[in-house]
Amino acid sequence: MTLSRKEKPDEEAPAVQLDSVALRYEQGPFILKDLNLVLPADSIRFLTGPSGAGKTSLLSLLYLAQRPSLGAVKLFGTDVTAANRGRLPAIRRKLGVIFQDFRLLDHLSTFDNVALPLRIAGIAETEIKENVTELLSWVGLEDLMETRPAVLSGGQKQRVAIARAVVNRPQLILADEPTGNVDDEIGMRLMQLFIELNRLGACIIIATHNEHLVSRFDFPRLSLADGCLEEQA
């Protein structure tokens, strides 16, 4: 792996900061109520809570899929709630998101799926080939580079999704139920990867309702219940 510690432009700024964040869909009830949180750039956290607690909703605020109904979300010191649309792509490029449903592009090969963030960032094709090939071998998919996601197993898809999320060396990794589709062994390898990436300086949030997984690692935990967030060491 050629992951290296990235230079941090906002040396002091926390990776994530929530100021009185609340979220409701349309005119529905508040799913998230008055969340306040500060995560330093090198933190790693579990985000726990029962199904329907709002874990995915909270992550979606962080990967800029929607704005909060109230309050402010700040990433790397930038208030993304107020930020001009044009500034968002640069912030999104610092994020690596592993979606619960992967969201791989079915019309692209494994290689092209993983290469997409680099292509969008305008990286040279030779560099892309080198990086993507190396990363895919590392997650054990070197023989499936030209395969379309549709024919991959759940666990293989997940590894493609992870490779795509980390290929541009993000400073904040958001993983939504990343071990949901994989067996224990791959789940453990995945966790090792997150720990490694965190050691290299990335802030990591792993949403899960898998208590078994949580109990095996002693990361601090953010738990969501009744729309409120509680930090547990």
Added chain:
Amino acid sequence: MIDLRSELPLGGDSATAYIPWLVAIMVFLGTLAVSGVNTFDSILQGWSRSMTGTLTVQIPSAASETSLSETTAQIERVVRALNATQIVDSVTVLSKSELNNLLAPWLGDDIGDSDIPLPTLIDVTLTDEAPQTVEKLRTAIAEVVPNAVVDDHRRWFGHLIELTEGFRLLALCVACVVAIALALTVVYATRASLAEFKDIIAVFHFIGAQDMYVATQFAKRTFLAAFKGSIGGFASGTVTLLLIRWLAQNVESGFLPDVSLGLSFWLTLPFIGILAALLAMVTAYITVLGTLRTMM
């Protein structure tokens, strides 16, 4: 080289499937319209070339048999007056059979035998074509035969020019209407594709794609679809033109002037297609930007 590869699926959305057909029709119509205007122009130019510096004097036919000699005298007077002006190159009095030949397409072959009073026509070529010389001739002829009519074809020609301008305007309107129809369809098709590819575009966004990037993907895709249509429209338009030319050659060309569309015309033809493809591309690009602006 421009990279036309798109990260979007090439097929799969129904809306884009219409674009090649629409562009093909547009290019086909455009090709015909342009060639129509060109043909008309070149017919007009041919006429105009053969007509400047010429005029026709008409001496109305005498009402009765007795005044036949009077008509002959009038003709002589006119010819003399014309020659006296010294700006006349040649004077030809059309014989009765020449006149019959001219009129045969309209009035039938046996016109010569009928007793329809026919005027006498005198073809005049001038050494000098300034408008005032025509006026000079007009007065000279009016002095000797007051009821002779001098026709320098200007009136008739003026109408033709108006007609050509109208035709050109019509062709332009047709082109505009088709272009607007194309643009509107591309807007509609692009919106439909955006909706169909919503999830893909969301992924582009999440991994940090700028609006311009997404718009470019759509623009490339639309350009390819439109270009395919352009080629079809260009090919069918060209074949149609060649067919019309071939048919026209086989038609007995009584009063059809020989028209050949010049090299410059054939060279402009491909640009109609390229223009249509570019229009589709730019429209798609702008539509995507407009739609994305409403997202976070």
